[in-house]
Amino acid sequence: MTWFLLKGLLRDRHRSLFPIIIVAAGVMITVLIHCWVHGVVGDLTATNATLDTGHVKIMTRAYAEIASQLPNDLAIFGVEQLLTELQQEYPDLDWTPRIKFGGLLDIPDESGETRAQGPVFGMGIDLFSPETQEIQRLNLNIALVQGRLPQNAGEIVISDQFAQQLGITLGETATLISATSTGSMAIENFIVVGTLRFGVEAMDRGAMFADISDVQYALDMFDRAGEILGYFPNLLYQKQEAEEIATRFNAAYQENDDQFAQKMITLRDQNGLGAYLDMINVWILIYLAGFIVVMSIVLWNTGLMSGIRRYGEMGIRLAIGEHKGHVYWTLVYESLLIGLIGSIIGTFLGLGLSYYLQEQGIDISGMMEGGKMLMSTVLRAQITPAALYIGFFPGLAATTLGAMMSGIGIFRRQTAQLFKELES
The missing domain is CATH 2.40.70 (Cathepsin D, subunit A; domain 1)
Structure with missing residues (x-):
């Protein structure tokens, strides 16, 4: 049955080509926007990390309390030995x-x-x-x-x-x-x-x-330093790993009351970045949810119109003895295939464009007056695991839902009425 329906979709391009293009375009845009926004936010995080916060930072407890005053009299002792221990204990991070x-x-x-x-x-x-x-x-x-x-x-x-x-x-x-x-x-x-x-x-x-x-x-x-900063590879902040490393490191000094005992904090614990990143993530979620809803409505409407245009075809199939339930579910199954094909194509196109923007980026140096250190002049996308499904499932579900809604008309109309619609 699957191969039969697929052959029908391939032979009748009027029935499949336009819906697949719509689904693929919507999914591609969703994936691209998701990766682009996360890339820009990641760039802001990397900017703060490189200049000031690191992904994790080690200071003495006394230094951490008044770090904005740069109290070098409270700096870390035995930096060389500490760096050696850190590189052995956490080799995946670059310590400086x-x-x-x-x-x-x-x-x-x-x-x-x-x-x-x-x-x-x-x-x-x-x-x-x-x-x-x-x-x-x-x-x-x-x-x-x-x-x-x-x-x-x-x-x-x-x-x-x-x-x-x-x-x-x-x-x-x-x-x-x-x-x-x-x-x-x-x-x-x-x-x-x-x-x-x-x-x-x-x-x-x-x-x-x-x-x-x-x-x-x-x-x-x-042999002293005010701060020791740790960076993950490629400057990509990993929230869960950073918190686990900080918890593990601080546990070794938990019973030490010395004000010069080391303390590790993560990027999110500094300069209000935790609340700032949480707020940005909420806005990203709201924006993507709104866009996905709009895309779903468009795809739903496409499936609905496609089903309505085929009422005459449904009338013929019922007239030759096909059961209404079978007609309805083949219509839904067809839309599922269209949504699946369009979502796969759209996801691959979105990931391909996102990968290009991640590797090449968009150079905005012409818009900046020489500021090349504190802010990157190349804006890049960032492919995340969520990009694999952020557009795929809405594209698949919206197309199928549209076909299911339009197919209800098959049960509400008589066979003669559906057959008559073929004439118009």
């Missing part, structure tokens, strides 16, 4: 230490007197290790305006706007005036070897990046 600090950047003249000076926000990151991913993760090569990134001890890069305000040229010496981890004054000379453009005013006003070893030396933080 960072130090954030504030201070003044002083530019001396030829006689050593202050020529220009400005407040600076600094970050010490791993720039020199062969296996470091910090340069790619923070898009430092892309954000570079002039010069190069630090390659030797004592070299820094600063924001391009900040460099212009202070009148700094590449190769000049800049003096960092800050506070050490013990509370004394820190004064250290660096050589400016490059400038960066971030596209965010707060960063462009005054930011500097240096290798973490130089910052540890300048701030008297040997």
Whole structure:
């Protein structure tokens, strides 16, 4: 029976081609929108993770309470050993230490007197290790305006706007005036070897990046770091795994009352991101549900009209002795085949376009004035497991439901009336 009905659909394109195209188009658009929205949200999550939160972050308990004040006197001790243990315990994550600090950047003249000076926000990151991913993760090569990134001890890069305000040229010496981890004054000379453009005013006003070893030396933080960040592969945040890792890590320090005991928090526990992501997911759900309902109505109407146009055919089949129930269920079965074929084609087309947008993306750098670090200039889709069925089942169900509703007319009409509709 299935092969018989399928042959009938293939031979009568007026009965199958248009409904299949409608189903495939609706399913494809649903899958594409689902993947695109999740990709954009994932990009926002990755932006926060790369710059500040990581997918998981380790701090001391005291540091975590006032982290916004950058209390480096409460930083983690024994960073090298801790990193070794983390890489052995959680090898799937990439672990990297960072130090954030504030201070003044002083530019001396030829006689050593202050020529220009400005407040600076600094970050010490791993720039020199062969296996470091910090340069790619923070898009430092892309954000570079002039010069190069630090390659030797004592070299820094600063924001391009900040460099212009202070009148700094590449190769000049800049003096960092800050506070050490013990509370004394820190004064250290660096050589400016490059400038960066971030596209965010707060960063462009005054930011500097240096290798973490130089910052540890300048701030008297040997084998210490304010934060240790962990990243999943490909910067894809995995909520459940992150929470399991954090729970497992914190359980080892649960009975330790020391304020310098380590504490791990996830991305969702920082900067209100948990509530923000939950709100976005709710809006995504509402938007997709609305779109699926509209698509279902269109497909239902298509199935309904297709069934009504065939009332004459049903009259002939009843006139030659076919039972009403058999006619009705063959109509439903046909619509099920149409919905199945259209949903499969639409899902594959939607996944194909989504994969292209996931790998290639849409470059919006022309819409941004050089902001290439804090926000990706390429918007990408993200294929999720839900994309396999988010459009498939509505496409299948709506077409079948439309045929079932239109088929009710077979039972409400007499055979002669259905046969008469063939004439019109």
